[in-house]
Amino acid sequence: MSKCGRKKYMRTNVRHMTMETVESQQDRSVTHSVAEHSSAHMQTGQISVPTLAQVSVAGSGTGRGSPAVTLVQLPSGQTVQVQGVIQTPHPSVIQSPQIQTVQVATIAETDDSAESEVIDSHKRREILSRRPSYRKILNELSSDVPGIPKIEEEKSEEEGTPPNIATMAVPTSIYQTSTGQYIAIAQGGAIQISNPGSDGVQGLQALTMTNSGAPPPGATIVQYAAQSADGTQQFFVPGSQVVVQAATGDMPTYQIRAPTTALPQGVVMAASPGSLHSPQQLAEEATRKRELRLMKNREAAKECRRRKKEYVKCLESRVAVLEVQNKKLIEELETLKDICSPKTD
DNA sequence: AGATCCTATCGTCAGGCTGC
DNA sequence: GCAGCCTGACGATAGGATCT
Numbered sequence A: 001m002s003k004c005g006r007k008k009y010m011r012t013n014v015r016h017m018t019m020e021t022v023e024s025q026q027d028r029s030v031t032h033s034v035a036e037h038s039s040a041h042m043q044t045g046q047i048s049v050p051t052l053a054q055v056s057v058a059g060s061g062t063g064r065g066s067p068a069v070t071l072v073q074l075p076s077g078q079t080v081q082v083q084g085v086i087q088t089p090h091p092s093v094i095q096s097p098q099i100q101t102v103q104v105a106t107i108a109e110t111d112d113s114a115e116s117e118v119i120d121s122h123k124r125r126e127i128l129s130r131r132p133s134y135r136k137i138l139n140e141l142s143s144d145v146p147g148i149p150k151i152e153e154e155k156s157e158e159e160g161t162p163p164n165i166a167t168m169a170v171p172t173s174i175y176q177t178s179t180g181q182y183i184a185i186a187q188g189g190a191i192q193i194s195n196p197g198s199d200g201v202q203g204l205q206a207l208t209m210t211n212s213g214a215p216p217p218g219a220t221i222v223q224y225a226a227q228s229a230d231g232t233q234q235f236f237v238p239g240s241q242v243v244v245q246a247a248t249g250d251m252p253t254y255q256i257r258a259p260t261t262a263l264p265q266g267v268v269m270a271a272s273p274g275s276l277h278s279p280q281q282l283a284e285e286a287t288r289k290r291e292l293r294l295m296k297n298r299e300a301a302k303e304c305r306r307r308k309k310e311y312v313k314c315l316e317s318r319v320a321v322l323e324v325q326n327k328k329l330i331e332e333l334e335t336l337k338d339i340c341s342p343k344t345d
Numbered sequence B: 001a002g003a004t005c006c007t008a009t010c011g012t013c014a015g016g017c018t019g020c
Numbered sequence C: 001g002c003a004g005c006c007t008g009a010c011g012a013t014a015g016g017a018t019c020t
Helices: A005-014 A019-042 A044-048 A097-108 A114-129 A134-144 A279-340
Strands: A054-058 A069-073 A079-083 A171-176 A182-186 A190-194 A205-210 A220-224 A233-237 A241-245 A267-271
Touching: none
Parallel strands: none
Antiparallel strands: A054 A069, A069 A079, A171 A182, A182 A190, A190 A205, A205 A220, A220 A233, A241 A267
């Protein structure tokens, strides 16, 4: 809580313009500007050079990579074919290629039948209602435009797993200690402990759980198989629950405790996937699931924000490029105008 | 110095989308 | 149909800047 936390709390309730909102509004403003630039680009002659009678764009959007050819109809009635400065037509950043196709079709089909118009509007509605993923949009763009970097696909756990632990089972339960360490309990009973500071799974250590007949019923032997350990350590786990504590220090230590004991800081309790009978256990399982879901969502939100930032950066650079291109086109048209229209004395 | 504003970041929820 | 993912929206918090 900050020194003026209470005050801020009261204020934020009144002020609905939170930063996320501002951010999204900024996004929208960027989007708008790009859209304007994009449409201006498509109709440069009509918008930016009002003195020019008519400019029709031919061939734009019909094929990628083909140079944009502009038919400029001069006031004298003469039509001049101009190859634009843009050698490769860029799709709009904020719209998927499909949307651009629709737009181009709209431009080209001014006297088309009403049937295609209906299909078009349907398509448009469909596209507009769909919420695209930042990664998808950017990757679509990057496949069209070489200059745009791809947002990396998230590496799956298998991909990110180094060879020495490639045989690890897929975790079914993930817990985070108060020290930030992640503990994953796999279906096969393997426990993975990873330090958040470590890159990927570098800090991963394996605990293999094996059942033994010697301990009381319901107990589980946890076989500690840390790579740096001298030998294998065994932990006796009473009951059907596992408590693991990750202590700080040179050597990681783990405490397995009974669920009824008071838990020190940094201890996570995990229900064994084996038997869930009592309502209490069911409630614990529900809580565990919720915690897992929240953790995943937390990570997803972080990733989403990162992608969004990347996307906005991409949009901004695209705006800059389009502005330059627009300027060049205007200059080009002005030059053509000067060449083709004789000066009056 | 304290109050207020501004900006950035985070966690959570809800709802759409998608793959199975 | 459903589980999981993605993302907009909202509220909370922190910290720096500015105002009184």
